[in-house]
Amino acid sequence: MSHLLEFRPEGMYCAAADVYIDPWRKVHKALITHAHADHARWGQRHYIAQEHNEHVMRARLGKDISLQTVAYGEALHINGVRFSWHPAGHIPGSAQIRVEHKGEVWVASGDYKVENDGLSPAFEPIACHTFITECTFGMPIYRWEPQALRFEEINQWWTEAAATGKNCVLFGYSLGKAQRLLSGLNPSIGPIFVHPSIAQMNDALAAVGFQLPATLPLSSYNRSVHGTGAMVLAPPGAAEGSWQKKLEPYTDATASGWVQVRGNRRRQSLDRGFVISDHADYPGLLQAISATGAEKVICTHGFTALFSRQLREMGIAAQEERTLFMGEGGADAQEEEA
Ligand SMILES: [Zn+2]
Ligand SMILES: [Zn+2]
Known part of the structure; x- marks a missing residue:
């Protein structure tokens, strides 16, 4: 099993393209899912993000940052790896990043929610082999009403x-x-x-x-x-x-x-x-995951241990990966945006 994306101290890394997704340490090229502070961190040499983030990221990170933008669905090829950004429904400009290389597809979903809020383009399920999911509200007690x-x-x-x-x-x-x-x-x-x-x-x-x-x-x-x-x-x-x-x-x-x-x-x-959250509730997480058809799921920030165990009981190969999204004051920031 190859690893199209791997978790390194700097963040999620795609070795084939030599780029990072939402890195928490400074790197040369950062692909960004959305502009919240724990995902789009200050000081990256070069940023690539969905085009709705143009002014938001400059306002938050500095107007002179090196920023390249792409439209939803537009393909960006780096060293033969195909990257594309797809609506995550989390906040305006939020995206899941689809990564395809030699027939293998991974999706790094960033933060997402499945309810269409009428403002951000609605979450789009993307078929993939491996899905990287947040699980901020990955416990059955979390259920949102419309x-x-x-x-x-x-x-x-x-x-x-x-x-x-x-x-x-x-x-x-x-x-x-x-x-x-x-x-x-x-x-x-x-x-x-x-x-x-x-x-x-x-x-x-x-x-x-x-x-x-x-x-x-x-x-x-x-x-x-x-x-x-x-x-x-x-x-x-x-x-x-x-x-x-x-x-x-x-x-x-x-x-x-x-x-x-x-x-x-x-x-x-x-x-x-x-009770209004910009993250998927428990049924929303399960719905999103099953819609991808992924055979493997990697759980990041949130109730990773509980949620990945739940997925394994449902027959999905699930594992946890540590990120810095919940460290260094990240928990606080996340609480505010949740
Ligand atoms: Zn967020
Ligand atoms: Zn987040």
Whole structure:
């Protein structure tokens, strides 16, 4: 059995093409599944990513990075190895990377979810021999309901707050979650304000064609002009900032897959929690894996031991590989984006 991709200290490596996928150490050529910090790390000599990441990656990693972009489905040949990027449905610009060499096909899926969120191109199952999967929520307790139900709850929460003279503060990771929340909000309820880090990502995505509802900068909020009943989107990292003072009285909430089971550390002091994840739930992982027809599955970040054992009991050759996606503060970052 050949190893088209192998796990090295630097990251996932394709020896035949001499390139890495989502490397966590500095390398000469990095193929990127998506722009979250644990996958697109700072300091790579050259990046190759799906074209929707053009402005997002420059905003996060530096405008002068060496970045080559490809369209979904476009083939890129390196030393006779064929690479292509396919929708992962995780966040705008997210991709699974398909690797084909001498008739063998591997797919490195990065992070993904199978529910079509209406914003990111929907997850596309890719037939392959070996599938590398995340399993952030790889336990049977994690099951998501359709996002439409969650958005009804969020808009209801906002409507009630507005009716009782309060603002809403909703926390969601600046890239991906924030835009998904934004696209599910009902702008007829009130004005929507966004934290600068979310505004920056909105602009970077609007520049490549993503259509998002109109928002106002958080700094422009003025009680005497806007009154109450405003919705404010901010990243979890900005919580407990001095900016929250001028929004009082407000009710606050977070949106994350972790809300379903354990009280998110940051959630404990918040009024509400909405179960909305940008990662596949347990049935979603199984559905995605079976759709690939893969005979071998490699489980990376998340509940790798439990989930790979579950796959083996189902007759799939599954193994775990360690990545740095869950180390060095990665767990925290992942919690925020989940
Ligand atoms: Zn991600
Ligand atoms: Zn990740």
